[in-house]
Amino acid sequence: MQNLMTSMMLIAIPLAAQAIGAEKINIVTTTTDLGSIAGYIAGDLARVTSLCPGNQDPHYLQVRPSLMMAARNADLWIRVGMDLEIGWEGPILDGCRNPKIRPGLPGHLDASADVLRLEVPTQRISREFGDVHPQGNPHYWLDPYNGRIVARTIAQRLSILFPVYQQEFHVNLERFCSELDTRMFGDQLVRQFDPNQLWARQIEGTLDSLLASQGKTDAIGGWLAMTRPFRGQKIVTYHRSWVYLANRFGLEVVAELEPKPGIPPSPRHLEMVAGLVKQHGVKLILQEPFYSTKAARWICDRTGARLVVVANSVGGQEEARDYLALIDLVVRQVCAALGGN
Template sequence: MKLHRTIVGLGIVAGLSGTALANLNVLTTTPDLASIVKEVGKDRVSVSAIVVGARDPHRIEAKPSYMSRAAQAHLWVSIGLDLEIAYERPIIDGSRNPRIRPGTKGYVNAANWVKVLEIPASVSRAEGDVHPGGNPHVWLDPFNGRIIAQRLAERMGELDPPQAATYRANAVAFVRRIDDAMFGKALVGKHGGDALWAWENGGRLIQELTSRGELASLSGWEGAMRPFRGAPVITYHKSWPYFVARFGLKVIDYLEPKPGLDPTPGHVAHVIEEVKASGVKLILQEPIYSTRNADFVASRTSAKVVVVPGNVGHTSGAKDYISLFDSIIKRITEALSR
């Protein structure tokens, strides 16, 4: 512990000394946020994530090594909505770094920048692991990733003014990549991403494109998922409300009887009947959960278990924010096309 305090103390002295640093040091909680920061900062940032690999971002312990990394950070970026409730505050407190404390410019909850879904009217432990502020899986809507990139560019520019224009330009380029991946380069080139997202968010995308005779030009993630709007699915955990809201899938039930609780035999039996009655083809879950119950349901129905990355790094194909969606959408569309 004495060694840890020495490391932390040295980090804060270095950070407060006024010495120019080569890079903005950013620590994020999730790898999705780290991927977005890297796109915005490029070689002007040093970024790492607390959560790496196929790990559950809800269930991380506050380790001294995380506190040491936080001690060096100029910017802490978390999702918020109590996703990191078990470890965020202990890591920040243990770092003794005043730059990243809540309320400073060096502290960001990305969920504050986006529209939050599933905000409960009331909270009871009897309902399982419910998040009082709403569902925290906000990164699984690419529109939210777009907003987060733009807002991070602003915040990083405030912390590193000489590079503010660079961060803004990098964010513009990254947003364009998201837009191209979502709608296809042809439509983005003609109408611009802002207009297409406005039509999409207003429920007018197909109407606008049809009226212009351009529906056949719709490609990308939206084009791939469009034929499957309304398809019923089962998911393991309540990880997917932002994704299904964006792409029009319909979650009819969850393998968890309540968030964070293991499936029970009675609930699994109920899910099997729902799958049969609704013609569900897809049971969707992340690799951080066992497929034992999903496989059991699939063995007694016509549904297929599809394991998809819920975070960057969950699978080898999900190496960054855009390839995360590439991987998810490829696996879902293949399963629903059967």
């Protein structure tokens, strides 16, 4: 299969290079988060269209003719993958009649190919478990390290399809990663250490010891410094959308308001969650804008926890204007709530 894919890409290279001429590369992404990252990498060379708005649940996008039309002339289709779009990607790809972006072809890119995955089931699953994804939790973009991986995956595919612009894609990728690294670790750490080393140490849990051994603990900045005082704190979320963010910054999700993924809260389940909130001293209930706040407010009224409604995708709120601004917005709001501000 890998040899076939490589052969297809080699065939596609001269065709793609000839096709674009002075026209922009037409990229269609399933979500705004992928659209933002693709925009960083392609820059002015591409026109990027995102199908699912950031203020809508990406599990349940309604298939419309306009979405098929948007994909009809796409040079590259980029999906979140891990079955997030399972209910609507197929009908759009069938309806758009664009042979270049069919699954398995060079013009179809699954952005999840190399990301760090969480909650991959280890047992056979069925609908009784709710909306569980067999390849793992698909909300991986809320881990900024995965955002970094996705950017590289997109740059690699664009460079294969449009090799004439490979240098531009590489420069844009390095610029994006540099900005993301600085926002994660702070300017001082990024200047003193290889960012790849910082990420590797943070992922394996040895960054603190490295910095302490060199007397650099005070140099921590960015999102890591903001979240550091709250590591180990327990939170509650509405849907299992926030596990990647929580994992990256050392928070623990002790419960969801949904009894099972995709199943609305029941009175009995909310009573149980309220008990956990009191038991663990949970200060924060975190949820997206497109869910009702009724259940969360019911628990807040009985426990004193604070509700934070914040976008989990680019464009979900005005401040979440691009991918880096999205992560910045979420981190700031979470820290403000946990800090009592």
